[in-house]
Amino acid sequence: MSGPAPSGAVRVWPSRLSSRVYWPAFSIAAIATALIGIGWASHFGGASFAASMSGLRVVLVGPATLLILGVFLVVERVRPAQRRPLIARGHRQDVLFTVMNASLVAPLVTALSLSFAELARRTLPWIVLPKVGALPRWGAIALIFLAMDGCNWFAHLANHRVRVLWRFHELHHSQEDMSVLTVFRTHPHIHVSYLIALVPGTVLLANGAMTTTLLVIYAASVAFAHSNTNLGFGPLGRIFVSPNYHRIHHKLDGPQDVNLGFALTIWDQAFHRAVFPTPETIRTDTGLPGRPLVVEQAGERPRHLLVFAAQLVAPFRPMRDLPPNRTGTSVPAELRPRIPKDLVARVDAGPARQAVTV
Numbered sequence: 001m002s003g004p005a006p007s008g009a010v011r012v013w014p015s016r017l018s019s020r021v022y023w024p025a026f027s028i029a030a031i032a033t034a035l036i037g038i039g040w041a042s043h044f045g046g047a048s049f050a051a052s053m054s055g056l057r058v059v060l061v062g063p064a065t066l067l068i069l070g071v072f073l074v075v076e077r078v079r080p081a082q083r084r085p086l087i088a089r090g091h092r093q094d095v096l097f098t099v100m101n102a103s104l105v106a107p108l109v110t111a112l113s114l115s116f117a118e119l120a121r122r123t124l125p126w127i128v129l130p131k132v133g134a135l136p137r138w139g140a141i142a143l144i145f146l147a148m149d150g151c152n153w154f155a156h157l158a159n160h161r162v163r164v165l166w167r168f169h170e171l172h173h174s175q176e177d178m179s180v181l182t183v184f185r186t187h188p189h190i191h192v193s194y195l196i197a198l199v200p201g202t203v204l205l206a207n208g209a210m211t212t213t214l215l216v217i218y219a220a221s222v223a224f225a226h227s228n229t230n231l232g233f234g235p236l237g238r239i240f241v242s243p244n245y246h247r248i249h250h251k252l253d254g255p256q257d258v259n260l261g262f263a264l265t266i267w268d269q270a271f272h273r274a275v276f277p278t279p280e281t282i283r284t285d286t287g288l289p290g291r292p293l294v295v296e297q298a299g300e301r302p303r304h305l306l307v308f309a310a311q312l313v314a315p316f317r318p319m320r321d322l323p324p325n326r327t328g329t330s331v332p333a334e335l336r337p338r339i340p341k342d343l344v345a346r347v348d349a350g351p352a353r354q355a356v357t358v
């Protein structure tokens, strides 16, 4: 008979592990795995995985999207909110996220979307409305678009309010050099929270469906909102999300649970979360106070791949002693002052290096 196990080892091991991981983050990974498992087992309700994935790829990085992104990249050079080199560190890092989206995230989101839609249809068959004769197809599409944008708004709010979701969404807010490609700077697991945006399309399935062209336009408008462009859309900026409007959402030292809209500002206005741009906010700095997440702008060299890996692992790592969600009000005073970026670069790089983070 063996002697008693060394009690210290038994007690210390889990607590040591707990100090190295953030367990709730695994619940999101578990939901994604379970969902895909269910979808896989039911052959995604007969939907063609390959066709759906190529459809999503067309929306994400198809020729039209790439052309539009290219135009936006030129526009943000012509009318920049903040002047910076074309190959700033942040831009190079976001290229990595773009490549990841085109290669790995597209099949993941396809599997999640097909599985979610199939699960919704199977467990709640009554949510699919029959064809409504009085509703024209364009009317159904307009309704789907509106409701989809509203669902994205609520999911985005949840990203800021629910701590475990914030751990995944934080990456998107860590960008200090915004560009159109920042739209791709998202953690793959965060897409679980946006599945709810598929509900309107499922409900109105018999009446109409979003076309690929409309989805490309929607994706392009969300991408453009992230561009480093000084553009507010004039009076239309009261309805449509402009780069100047979304920049306030990424503002370094402000509450970030405002201007949550994807394409339309109406949801922010309805819930008193709309902050419209002023000359002071147009060129405001973006990022997270205190840099709780490793960013490519810190350090003498950008070390893109290492930082990229660290950013993807970060939600599963324990939180630093920071306030939840950093919505502004609970940010400790010592984290509030913005340390000028050039000073950070100088401190990080040592006295001999110029303050350039490219």
Ligand SMILES: [Zn+2]
Binding pocket: 156, 159, 160, 169, 173, 249, 256
């Ligand atoms: Zn956000």
Ligand SMILES: [Zn+2]
Binding pocket: 172, 226, 246, 249, 250
């Ligand atoms: Zn954003």
